[in-house]
Amino acid sequence: MSSQDGAQGRYAGRSLAGGRYQLRDLLGEGGMASVHLAYDTVLDRQVAIKTLHTELGREQSFRERFRREAQSVAKLTHTNIVSVFDTGEDELDGTTMPYIVMEYVEGKPLGSVLDASVTQFGAMPTDQALKITADVLAALEISHEMGLVHRDIKPGNVMMTRRNVVKVMDFGIARAMQSGVTSMTQTGMVVGTPQYLSPEQALGRGVDARSDLYSVGIMLFQLVTGRLPFEADSPLAIAYAHVQEEPVAPSSINRSLPPAVDAIVARALKKNPNERFPTAEAMRDECLRVAQSLQAAAPSIVPGAQTASGAGVSSAVFPPVDSSLPQQGGSVQTPYQPGPYAPSTPAPTPTPGYGYPPQQGYGYPQQQGAHTPPPYNLSPQPATTASPVGPSGSGGGKRRNMPVIVGSIVVALIAIGGLITALSLSGGGDDGKEASEEKSKTPVAGHKGPDRTRTIEVEQCKEPETAYNDETKVKVPDFTFKDWKSVLSCLQAAGWQYDPRRINENAYGEDTVMRQIPKEGSDIDPKNPPEFQLDISTGNPA
Numbered sequence: 001m002s003s004q005d006g007a008q009g010r011y012a013g014r015s016l017a018g019g020r021y022q023l024r025d026l027l028g029e030g031g032m033a034s035v036h037l038a039y040d041t042v043l044d045r046q047v048a049i050k051t052l053h054t055e056l057g058r059e060q061s062f063r064e065r066f067r068r069e070a071q072s073v074a075k076l077t078h079t080n081i082v083s084v085f086d087t088g089e090d091e092l093d094g095t096t097m098p099y100i101v102m103e104y105v106e107g108k109p110l111g112s113v114l115d116a117s118v119t120q121f122g123a124m125p126t127d128q129a130l131k132i133t134a135d136v137l138a139a140l141e142i143s144h145e146m147g148l149v150h151r152d153i154k155p156g157n158v159m160m161t162r163r164n165v166v167k168v169m170d171f172g173i174a175r176a177m178q179s180g181v182t183s184m185t186q187t188g189m190v191v192g193t194p195q196y197l198s199p200e201q202a203l204g205r206g207v208d209a210r211s212d213l214y215s216v217g218i219m220l221f222q223l224v225t226g227r228l229p230f231e232a233d234s235p236l237a238i239a240y241a242h243v244q245e246e247p248v249a250p251s252s253i254n255r256s257l258p259p260a261v262d263a264i265v266a267r268a269l270k271k272n273p274n275e276r277f278p279t280a281e282a283m284r285d286e287c288l289r290v291a292q293s294l295q296a297a298a299p300s301i302v303p304g305a306q307t308a309s310g311a312g313v314s315s316a317v318f319p320p321v322d323s324s325l326p327q328q329g330g331s332v333q334t335p336y337q338p339g340p341y342a343p344s345t346p347a348p349t350p351t352p353g354y355g356y357p358p359q360q361g362y363g364y365p366q367q368q369g370a371h372t373p374p375p376y377n378l379s380p381q382p383a384t385t386a387s388p389v390g391p392s393g394s395g396g397g398k399r400r401n402m403p404v405i406v407g408s409i410v411v412a413l414i415a416i417g418g419l420i421t422a423l424s425l426s427g428g429g430d431d432g433k434e435a436s437e438e439k440s441k442t443p444v445a446g447h448k449g450p451d452r453t454r455t456i457e458v459e460q461c462k463e464p465e466t467a468y469n470d471e472t473k474v475k476v477p478d479f480t481f482k483d484w485k486s487v488l489s490c491l492q493a494a495g496w497q498y499d500p501r502r503i504n505e506n507a508y509g510e511d512t513v514m515r516q517i518p519k520e521g522s523d524i525d526p527k528n529p530p531e532f533q534l535d536i537s538t539g540n541p542a
Contacts, residue, residue: 016090016099021049028109037104040085047085048104050170051097063089066098072148073171080139082159082169105167111155118226122301123254126261129223130291132158135166136216137284143171144209144280151207153215154196155222194235195228199271202239210273213283217268217276220287224261224299225253229269229307243271248307255300259448260290263507278519282480443510446541450511455486461494467523478520484511484536497531502538510539 015022020042027035027048038049052066070087077083086101110132117124124132136158143150150157150171159167198214200207221229229247232238250265251257264286270276277283443449460477467473479487484500491498508514515535518524 014092016049016051016092017086017088021047021101023049038101040101046104048102049099050102051092051099063096063098066100070100072146075146076143076148076171078139078142080135080166080168081142081171082167084171102169103167105159105161105169107159107161107165107167109156110158110160110166113160114155114223114226121299123226123299124223125296125299126224126254126257127291127294127296129220130261130287130294132160132166132223133216133220134284134287134291136168136219137213137280137287139166139168140209140212140216140280141284144212149207149209150212150215151201152193152196153212153219154193155219156193158219194238195230197239197242198273199243200273202242208273209280210276210278213268213276213280214270214273216280216283217265220261220268221247221250221265224257224265225250226299226301227253227307231307248305253302253305253307255302256297258290258294259507260293264290266507275515278480282478282520286481444540446506448506448509448537448539450483450539451509452483452485452511454481454483454512456482456490458490458493461490461496464494464526470523472525473523474526476516476518476520476522476524479513479516479532479534480520481508482513484513484534487513487534491532494529496529498534499531500534500536503535504538504540504542506537506539506541508537510537512537512539 013023016038020040022039022041023036024039025037027037029035033050033052035048035050038047039045040047067087067089070084074084074087082105083103084100085103087099089096089098091097114124117128123129136153140150140153148171150168152170153168157168157170159169161167196215196218198207198211201211218229221227230238230241230245232241247265247269249262251259251262264283268276268283277286456477456479464474464477467475477490479490488498503514505514513534513536517533518530524530
């Protein structure tokens with residue numbers, strides 16, 4: 001008899017909450033919990049009940065945390081979120097068992113839908129994958145607004161109804177498992193599914209909403225390629241890959257994917273949370289924009305295409321897993337112990353852009369360091385010095401070169417004067433900076449040109465929205481993914497100061513604003529606005 005059959009026979013016909021919920025068929029089972037179809041005798045309806053069947057149920061601290069998390073999740077109301085109706089605990093076979101009563105969704109897990117697409121096409125059609133991802137992000141947008149980070153986004157926690165409505169479930173459960181349970185948790189406990197962990201989760205650091213966006217990026221990669229970006233033979237090797245390895249572009253596996261999909265995945269999977277999409281809403285908008293612009297094309301999978309791998313990682317790099325800890329199902333509980341690498345194994349070279357110290361945090365504004373691009377230097381570049389004429393050179397040569405040298409000096413002085421004038425007229429704005437950055441904008445091999453259609457109206461700067469809680473302040477417009485020329489016009493129309501920085505990358509295209517500080521939606525004083533820091537693509541490869 002399989003474990004599923006055993007569980008089904010064990011709990012079939014049992015009831016919870018004083019007989020209110022009658023357990024029926026087993027819908028699914030994992031290492032931490034089982035989900036049963038049940039009948040609510042009070043409200044005369046079918047429900048799904050998740051019961052946790054590990055030693056977690058013995059911990060009073062966990063049960064209290066689980067109850068509080070379930071109450072918070074019960075406040076989430078959205079089409080794309082599985083509703084939570086009730087929570088409690090009951091005695092089954094002499095063990096205290098926490099449970100959660102949820103909406104019963106008639107449909108299939110997203111993983112099953114993906115498997116069917118892989119069998120038929122090799123991967124999920126791109127437009128379908130983007131729309132499903134957008135719906136998952138719509139659910140996360142609501143939860144993040146309430147301060148709830150999911151922490152375990154994966155196809156197994158996403159349901160598709162018979163009408164193809166996306167339903168995200170298991171909000172709050174990962175957080176409850178990560179609470180201070182004395183028999184399981186150590187400092188820096190990592191709880192989640194290894195294949196979808198964000199780098200900060202893998203390192204045992206604190207997480208915020210952008211950790212969920214990383215997991216969504218992993219899921220989108222899987223949907224459009226039929227494969228995971230990081231594959232290895234152990235959870236620790238996969239965790240290593242999340243922290244140190246760069247994923248391949250999805251289009252290297254599925255040739256039908258446009259560059260815009262590569263760009264979404266690349267941004268979502270940035271090691272540094274500051275470099276990802278700032279919000280679920282921003283990522284959702286980009287997914288929908290790309291989906292609307294797509295031309296229907298069947299997936300074209302490259303045979304034998306390779307993904308990144310953390311295989312071969314020595315046990316000296318990661319501490320060994322304590323065999324006393326449960327290693328069940330699809331989730332991993334790995335104690336992360338910060339400290340030096342073992343002397344016998346050299347530390348891996350950190351991935352560029354992920355060098356922030358743990359105490360720095362992930363919030364805006366970024367502190368200057370290894371993970372942020374250096375500010376552009378507006379000082380004029382030193383002129384190339386002409387080779388001096390040696391003793392054997394003729395004096396006539398010096399005289400013939402003199403007009404050229406003098407002329408060069410005059411031209412340089414005029415250029416410097418023009419630069420100073422432009423800076424003073426723009427109030428420290430961008431015109432002068434643009435002149436000093438022409439070299440970085442010069443197209444090279446792999447250059448991606450600008451998209452001048454993505455504009456922002458000047459009225460959004462001249463007459464920005466009023467802040468919700470303070471009528472004396474206004475909300476910062478969203479400049480991201482807009483063309484820099486239109487953003488510049490908007491900033492100048494409002495008289496706002498700005499500090500643009502050119503970044504070499506060719507995913508977004510020349511003159512695309514990739515990041516902004518203060519971030520969109522922030523409240524600022526229009527009478528004393530801060531200087532805007534903007535990262536702008538050169539369109540050239542990094």
